[in-house]
Amino acid sequence: MYFVSGYRGNNALSMLGDQGECVVDSQPTIYDVAQRAGVSIATVSRALNSLSSVRPATRDKVLAAMRELEFVPNSVARGLSSGKHWILGLVFMQTAVDNNVLAVEEASLLYTDIVIRGAEARAAAHGYSLLLCGAGENHPAGMTPLMNLTGTVDGLIMLDRVLVEDEVADLSRRIPVVLLAGRGDSSAAITVRVDNEQAMRSLAQHFIDVHHVKRVGFVSGHEGSPDSVAREASFRAAIDEGGVTLADVDILKSDWTSAGGEGAMRGRLALDAPLPEVFACANDQTAVGVIYALHAAGLRVPEDVLVSGFDDITLTRYFKPPLTTIRQSGSLLGEVAVDALVATLDNSELAVRTIVLPTELVVRESCGCAAESESLTEIYKTTVIPTMAVN
Amino acid sequence: MYFVSGYRGNNALSMLGDQGECVVDSQPTIYDVAQRAGVSIATVSRALNSLSSVRPATRDKVLAAMRELEFVPNSVARGLSSGKHWILGLVFMQTAVDNNVLAVEEASLLYTDIVIRGAEARAAAHGYSLLLCGAGENHPAGMTPLMNLTGTVDGLIMLDRVLVEDEVADLSRRIPVVLLAGRGDSSAAITVRVDNEQAMRSLAQHFIDVHHVKRVGFVSGHEGSPDSVAREASFRAAIDEGGVTLADVDILKSDWTSAGGEGAMRGRLALDAPLPEVFACANDQTAVGVIYALHAAGLRVPEDVLVSGFDDITLTRYFKPPLTTIRQSGSLLGEVAVDALVATLDNSELAVRTIVLPTELVVRESCGCAAESESLTEIYKTTVIPTMAVN
């Protein structure tokens, strides 16, 4: 039996009945547990971390005391002491949420959210929580909040190039950073992205080889978004190779949203110039808006114009016509990002600096293929996914 | 000029060039700043918190030192010391994300994500970050991870009744909790929810008064979900009052997803019993699936059967037919939840324990109203939103 010398604890279970109200009284600490179990705080800590060298009998005593006191370890204190926080940060573009709520709710939604969910699930599997950090127009303060996270999270995942290269480098000098949907040329961080090149190439080939189009159009995502830029460039490249026309007038600027796609197409229709045979859209929502505008103008899809999307969000399967699109797995993207980050955290070294995920062309009716071919998905599996030690 | 007595710092700017790699060396602390500025750490802390009583000249010296050292305050240490973490936790139902990724990606998506985004934006406005914590089938560990968060976050927002009342009470004994989409009967926590009753009542009235239906059906959300239960009960009550029939065979079980809605309707159609004139669905995705199944069976909407949704997610506006639905603002829900939580954190006391947000009936074509009436939205504004001190 030992006597704890510098005992500081003060709150052996003060569980004053169940009065329902939120009575936040100070919680028991390892000092309380130690006292009750008749051991030192070091032993409590060791038992807590199921570390080596605690005699079973002692461990049981400690565990019992913890149970009796309803002890919950303070993860902040653990974090301060050990430098490990078990929290991963995820930074994403958060478009303005103001009074005009409903008008903007959709922007870039869906896809980003699926990534977030994939990341969360995987993080949880590794024992981490996910700290969300929106960035964008209505999150003004710039780098400061991100820098402050630096002491809270163990690593950072950044979606959609929220920062410029220099800022990423600044950040990654403090903690490991994984970039999502970047262009893959960051020297400061690991990059995980989807194979936009192969995706747009297969789409272009499909249009050319199967539907024999001679003239195509493209509807972009949000200006400057790396994914949008990559998709446009890759599509153009493949189209050029095929000897098909992509006129400037047929490259429409949108913003990832249905409303944007609708607006862009209305604008194009107003020009009264002859339309291309097909519009490839930077994502599914845009395609939905584009088709809506075409319908409104009395044009049929795919009879008069072909349209394709990107992402394969679930809902577009239920559209009329069902959307031909590129399937990419957002959750996989999030999962791989987390795996890469955790691997970095564990090994401090990763084999590859860039991971490219495969896509798949999903042929449905909006490109003019027959309804029966819906389940016929031509698969263009691409790049290697480096196997990473998971778990 | 002072000499710091117990100086512990050790890393005056060790910014070894820019070698791009992630070199995580120990960061400067207030001790380093203090030394460089020739003051004590207390003064540094006070300058950092722009607290009273720091002479401008001194403050400038300190700030300059911080800038030179690229000092970033360690928020974990601040949290441990002050008990304030500037992090809010948000717990949500995370449906399985496994190999069968694409099949399940949609479930409960969209709406929850909008809530999350609203919460994040508002939290950021208050200076807080959002810590995401998924719960559900693939997040096994039960209460433990939530309890552990207790020392990390200042408060908790829980979506969709992830926990039973007892568990909520356990949690709220440690930190303030706000419940979302609950039934409003928790004594342990503040509840924020949408006015399902008024919503379903106005929908029922519309069907009865305008479309003179005699027999209706309902397609539920995920079993046991409080929102689904509330919507079904309210719809039934309003329908009963109107003297209209809601037969058991016309109450279909679904799960918030399009696939679920489609499956449920296929099952109903297989019965070969006469259909009701209208199916009210628990959310928009379900309605999309239901319409899909009806179309597949050669039935027209709204000519043969009327259909309505709930949520007013953006994409359903672009469907054929455009969906009649109940608009609720997910981001508002998230924002109000955060406001309520922050208010609790500030005042330790809030006027109301339950906040009910209004909904709005949005009449489009799927209920049989003319296309022209699309923008004619009958507004049934309901309950009071208690004005909360924001900012």
Added chain:
DNA sequence: AAAAGCGCTGTAAACGCTTACTTTTCGATG
């Protein structure tokens, strides 16, 4: 039987900050 080794456990010093309390500084006053 003393020395050495090993397995547990205790002590105390971090971790990086906030803050109560104390001391110094400085301008104003008589």
Added chain:
DNA sequence: CATCGAAAAGTAAGCGTTTACAGCGCTTTT
């Protein structure tokens, strides 16, 4: 110019853990 009081700055004690190091009681070795 000494005195006083407020303002500014310093000292040190936490906050709740982890962990290096030390110590104690055994068993094993010689």
